[in-house]
Amino acid sequence: MRPLRHGYTNDTQGDGVVVVKRYQGGIDEVLRRGTELGVLERLPPGLPVPKVLGAPEGALKLQQLPGMHGQDLIDEGLGRPVLRSCGELLRRLQQVDVSRVFPDTAAGTGWVVVHGDFGPNNMLFDQDTFKVTGLVDWEWAHPGDRIEDLAWCEWIVRRHHPRAVEDLDDLFSGYGVRPSWARRQQAAAARCESFVERFRSGPAAARRRWQENLSITLSWTE
Known part of the structure; x- marks a missing residue:
């Protein structure tokens, strides 16, 4: 995996298929991770958002989208x-x-x-x-x-x-x-x-x- 461009707060790396996002920033990492996980799991189909592939501690594994x-x-x-x-x-x-x-x-x-x-x-x-x-x-x-x-x-x-x-x-x-x-x-x-x-x-x-x-x-x- 390699660091993705335009990542400013968190450690975000991808391999073309999977993105691993590790929450950083010094404040609210647990809350921010929980918010993103919950929203991505509840958004309806049809919106261009990544699928959640896993939720290791302190991070999320997400589908890497094209574009x-x-x-x-x-x-x-x-x-x-x-x-x-x-x-x-x-x-x-x-x-x-x-x-x-x-x-x-x-x-x-x-x-x-x-x-x-x-x-x-x-x-x-x-x-x-x-x-x-x-x-x-x-x-x-x-x-x-x-x-x-x-x-x-x-x-x-x-x-x-x-x-x-x-x-x-x-x-x-x-x-x-x-x-x-x-x-x-x-x-x-x-x-x-x-x-x-x-x-x-x-x-x-x-x-x-x-x-x-x-x-x-x-x-x-x-």
């Missing part, structure tokens, strides 16, 4: 078809019965399945059709507001691919709705704030990084 990483495609100037497919997949994901994936979710909340780190950073695409072949890294998944994943996908582009900001129109076209900038910015800022709080008693460098991310997010205008 090219979304961030690489955006860096090649292919942001428009990639982001359109992101929006289309998010619309499909939000049609999933949230109580199937999170059985403790109370009826009538209006919540949807939230991936928690949705964007081209965690997606694989067919290089010819740009259809999503893999949506991975479900460790932050939870029931929540439908704006969360949409706003975070936009945040990933604005923060890490600023030259592709003009391609965000295709994200909203694929999704079918363009919520107000105020709602989107507020949701992205709230996510940054959650990471600041998460690292309040953790690594100081991580906390400073997320404080910087929060300041940058609040400085943006549409």
Whole structure:
């Protein structure tokens, strides 16, 4: 096995068939592993997510899915078809019965399945059709507001691919709705704030990084 590119928090290695993901990061490894395992086992068929092949202690063995990483495609100037497919997949994901994936979710909340780190950073695409072949890294998944994943996908582009900001129109076209900038910015800022709080008693460098991310997010205008 060899380390997979675009792995930032965990030790993720694959051999072309199987991926072994060992949870790292210093905080919440057991919770994050349990969340990803439970979600992947309860998501309905038809979504492009990896099958769970095993659950050794501290890790998961997952099916390695085909496709090219979304961030690489955006860096090649292919942001428009990639982001359109992101929006289309998010619309499909939000049609999933949230109580199937999170059985403790109370009826009538209006919540949807939230991936928690949705964007081209965690997606694989067919290089010819740009259809999503893999949506991975479900460790932050939870029931929540439908704006969360949409706003975070936009945040990933604005923060890490600023030259592709003009391609965000295709994200909203694929999704079918363009919520107000105020709602989107507020949701992205709230996510940054959650990471600041998460690292309040953790690594100081991580906390400073997320404080910087929060300041940058609040400085943006549409």
